[in-house]
Amino acid sequence: MCLAIPAQVVELRDGDSAVVDLAGVRKEISLSLVEDVAVGDYVIVHVGYALNKLDPEEAAKTLALFAEIGTATA
Amino acid sequence: MKFIDEFRDGQVAAGLAAAIRQEVVPERRYHFMEFCGGHTHAISRYGISDLLPSSVKMIHGPGCPVCVLPIGRVDQAIRLALEQNVMLCTYGDCLRVPASESLSLLRAKARGGDIRMVYSSADAVALAQKHPDKQVVFFAIGFETTTPPTAVAIKQAAALGLINFSVLCCHVLTPSAISSILESPEVRQWGTVPLDGFIGPAHVSTIIGSRPYEFFAQEYRKPVVIAGFEPLDVMQAVRMLIRQVNEGRAEVENEFSRAVSRDGNKKAQALVADVFELRKSFEWRGLNVLPYSALCIRQAFAAFDAERRFAIAYQPVADHKACECGAILRGVKRPQDCKLFGNVCTPENPIGSCMVSSEGACAAHYTYGRYKDV
Amino acid sequence: MSEARKAYVRPLDIKRGQVDMAHGAGGRAMAQLIEELFAKHLGNEWLAQGDDGALLPAPSAGKLVMATDSHVVSPLFFPGGDIGCLAVHGTLNDVAVMGATPLWLSAAFILEEGFPLADLARIVQSMANAAREAGIPVVTGDTKVVERGKGDGVFITTTGLGVVAPGNELSGRNAQVGDAIVVSGTLGDHGMAIMAVRESLGFESPIVSDTAALHGLIVAMRASGAQLHVLRDPTRGGVATTLNEIAQQSGVGMMLQEKAIPVKPAVSAACEFLGLDPLYVANEGKLLALCAPDDAQKLLAAMRSHPLGADASIIGTVVEDAHHFVQMTTGFGGRRIVDWLSGEQLPRIC
Numbered sequence: 001m002c003l004a005i006p007a008q009v010v011e012l013r014d015g016d017s018a019v020v021d022l023a024g025v026r027k028e029i030s031l032s033l034v035e036d037v038a039v040g041d042y043v044i045v046h047v048g049y050a051l052n053k054l055d056p057e058e059a060a061k062t063l064a065l066f067a068e069i070g071t072a073t074a
Numbered sequence: 075m076k077f078i079d080e081f082r083d084g085q086v087a088a089g090l091a092a093a094i095r096q097e098v099v100p101e102r103r104y105h106f107m108e109f110c111g112g113h114t115h116a117i118s119r120y121g122i123s124d125l126l127p128s129s130v131k132m133i134h135g136p137g138c139p140v141c142v143l144p145i146g147r148v149d150q151a152i153r154l155a156l157e158q159n160v161m162l163c164t165y166g167d168c169l170r171v172p173a174s175e176s177l178s179l180l181r182a183k184a185r186g187g188d189i190r191m192v193y194s195s196a197d198a199v200a201l202a203q204k205h206p207d208k209q210v211v212f213f214a215i216g217f218e219t220t221t222p223p224t225a226v227a228i229k230q231a232a233a234l235g236l237i238n239f240s241v242l243c244c245h246v247l248t249p250s251a252i253s254s255i256l257e258s259p260e261v262r263q264w265g266t267v268p269l270d271g272f273i274g275p276a277h278v279s280t281i282i283g284s285r286p287y288e289f290f291a292q293e294y295r296k297p298v299v300i301a302g303f304e305p306l307d308v309m310q311a312v313r314m315l316i317r318q319v320n321e322g323r324a325e326v327e328n329e330f331s332r333a334v335s336r337d338g339n340k341k342a343q344a345l346v347a348d349v350f351e352l353r354k355s356f357e358w359r360g361l362n363v364l365p366y367s368a369l370c371i372r373q374a375f376a377a378f379d380a381e382r383r384f385a386i387a388y389q390p391v392a393d394h395k396a397c398e399c400g401a402i403l404r405g406v407k408r409p410q411d412c413k414l415f416g417n418v419c420t421p422e423n424p425i426g427s428c429m430v431s432s433e434g435a436c437a438a439h440y441t442y443g444r445y446k447d448v
Numbered sequence: 449m450s451e452a453r454k455a456y457v458r459p460l461d462i463k464r465g466q467v468d469m470a471h472g473a474g475g476r477a478m479a480q481l482i483e484e485l486f487a488k489h490l491g492n493e494w495l496a497q498g499d500d501g502a503l504l505p506a507p508s509a510g511k512l513v514m515a516t517d518s519h520v521v522s523p524l525f526f527p528g529g530d531i532g533c534l535a536v537h538g539t540l541n542d543v544a545v546m547g548a549t550p551l552w553l554s555a556a557f558i559l560e561e562g563f564p565l566a567d568l569a570r571i572v573q574s575m576a577n578a579a580r581e582a583g584i585p586v587v588t589g590d591t592k593v594v595e596r597g598k599g600d601g602v603f604i605t606t607t608g609l610g611v612v613a614p615g616n617e618l619s620g621r622n623a624q625v626g627d628a629i630v631v632s633g634t635l636g637d638h639g640m641a642i643m644a645v646r647e648s649l650g651f652e653s654p655i656v657s658d659t660a661a662l663h664g665l666i667v668a669m670r671a672s673g674a675q676l677h678v679l680r681d682p683t684r685g686g687v688a689t690t691l692n693e694i695a696q697q698s699g700v701g702m703m704l705q706e707k708a709i710p711v712k713p714a715v716s717a718a719c720e721f722l723g724l725d726p727l728y729v730a731n732e733g734k735l736l737a738l739c740a741p742d743d744a745q746k747l748l749a750a751m752r753s754h755p756l757g758a759d760a761s762i763i764g765t766v767v768e769d770a771h772h773f774v775q776m777t778t779g780f781g782g783r784r785i786v787d788w789l790s791g792e793q794l795p796r797i798c
Contacts, residue, residue: 023717048194070089121782166794421790
């Protein structure tokens with residue numbers, strides 16, 4: 001029910017903070033809810049907090065599945 | 075935008091739409107409830123219903139925290155601002171919700187209330203630090219996605235030793251809402267709910283994991299597919315639900331595998347358990363009083379509980395008699411079935427909870443889809 | 449006879465001084481403010497006359513168009529502009545979209561006691577630059593000062609006068625079924641540039657306001673020979689609100705193509721963060737044009753060859769619709785209404 005978007009971590013800051021980047025827009029957010037986040041990781045951002053890391057491999061698998069389903073019916 | 079645009083691809087959508095058309099069994103109707111307001115919004119905004127066969131109907135559920143927030147809670151926030159002279163910090167969503175005495179938080183601001191819109195709970199803490207002479211209260215609404223940020227804010231305030239920060243806690247729980255749909259009066263009447271399955275919320279699930287839904291799948295024999303936030307995710311989830319129904323399965327499947335695991339975010343869960351505990355009961359707008367469905371602040375953090383700090387006892391306020399929000403939230407009626415929809419009750423003048431937030435079933439239909447009714 | 453000695457008057461301390469109540473009282477202090485700050489930057493033959501009003505030649509033919517705007521933007525300075533140039537562009541555009549050639553501007557300032565003179569000078573200079581670039585003078589003005597706490601730094605009201613030749617008048621009532629809907633460039637730049645610098649919502653981005661005077665672009669559009677039916681600048685409420693207004697005024701419907709609507713990636717991203725829809729975000733340097741369908745391509749070419757129309761795009765068509773809905777085919781392949789805004793768009797969490 002929640003507006004959250006995936007953004008890439010581009011900078012780590014003190015006190016559990018980080019800067020994320022989405023298409024050139026940068027915002028400072030909190031990493032208090034996640035662990036082991038490195039620069040380059042993608043996180044899901046909601047109300048200024050990272051909720052979870054996004055798994056790029058799973059994302060790729062999901063997209064590949066969509067494409068496969070689409071062409072299977074063609 | 076990476077991980078966003080690829081999941082909105084119209085050509086892939088056409089492929090998925092074709093696949094869905096092949097999956098549906100002719101002569102069979104499918105009714106799926108997308109529980110989460112974000113999914114309601116996506117379905118409306120992208121016109122997903124147009125890509126689904128007419129035998130597949132999406133029903134909008136109560137997963138919109140603004141919609142299920144009782145008027146009495148907004149009244150409490152307004153009284154804090156106008157009577158107790160606090161700096162009331164709120165997310166944008168709550169500003170226009172109509173409350174008692176023709177007020178809303180926005181109107182209370184016009185009356186002189188110090189009401190600030192914030193993007194994050196952290197901003198409320200920052201305001202408390204910046205204005206040590208003022209009492210700052212954070213109006214905390216939301217399901218399990220938004221609760222951990224409030225927990226962090228309270229812990230931060232505690233660590234900073236702030237004596238002028240507190241929280242009006244109105245956080246609610248997803249499983250309770252799902253139960254109330256599956257155990258609604260109509261169910262007792264008909265023996266079953268006219269729903270074939272659920273699309274599970276995307277971001278709530280990143281926190282709570284997929285495990286909590288297993289109870290519903292098993293107990294009520296309804297499939298649940300957790301779907302990501304983007305339109306392709308929603309379509310794939312619909313396809314997975316259709317398959318389960320056709321095959322007679324009732325399992326929890328996870329389409330949003332890139333962000334949701336079975337156990338969820340343990341760190342966030344622990345933080346929430348540290349700060350909050352279950353309320354014995356809580357009123358939900360449109361769904362009445364539900365047991366163990368909401369959170370309040372634990373004794374250990376009582377100093378940050380606005381309900382303990384200020385004399386603002388909760389007073390329930392009844393909805394308009396002709397308002398059908400309750401039935402609409404439970405998925406047994408559609409917005410068009412309500413006498414008030416579109417004439418007295420509009421986004422400018424919302425009478426009931428489903429019209430109040432842009433994600434409510436009535437607001438979404440009015441704003442994005444009413445051209446289909448005329 | 450000896451020359452009367454001019455009394456020594458200390459010049460305004462632009463760097464460190466502030467507006468005070470005397471500056472609005474009509475006496476020497478106000479005259480000094482006008483001379484050393486306003487007239488200095490805005491200077492032209494009419495202001496130099498020093499009369500209460502400007503004496504202007506009446507047009508020999510055509511009709512007069514008058515438009516007025518009050519500017520209360522906050523913050524006063526934002527990426528890409530400030531309240532000064534915004535005031536000039538906004539009123540010039542209102543006159544120009546009526547089909548008129550803008551001729552003169554007036555500017556009235558309400559200043560708050562305590563407002564830094566340095567900021568005021570910056571704003572007035574910006575206004576002067578905008579007016580000069582547009583080729584339109586600010587011929588008359590006014591200054592008032594209100595007590596501290598009763599203003600938001602500065603409010604500016606501008607009025608513009610222009611002349612429209614017979615037959616060139618444009619109105620929102622003239623959209624016709626079949627018309628092409630053309631936008632002059634990317635949507636939402638101004639509104640998101642302001643959002644970026646708002647407290648609490650703030651974010652860093654390359655987004656700058658698109659504030660600009662559009663009458664030059666309109667001249668190029670007319671020169672293309674395209675039959676223009678409606679011209680409007682989509683400011684507050686965005687393109688969605690403006691199109692709904694036109695649909696209502698003309699008694700038609702509209703069908704847009706989401707894929708054709710130009711939005712800068714950073715603006716899209718900023719909207720995603722806050723839960724906003726670019727269709728409803730304010731623009732200050734964009735045009736919507738409705739023209740005869742056969743003229744759409746040549747109009748587009750004329751717009752694209754002008755610096756302010758480089759990203760122009762045909763975004764939809766006017767259709768027959770008794771309900772006056774503005775609808776859109778989404779990039780995803782479905783359909784939705786693009787409805788009137790229900791109050792200001794607010795950032796949301798869900």
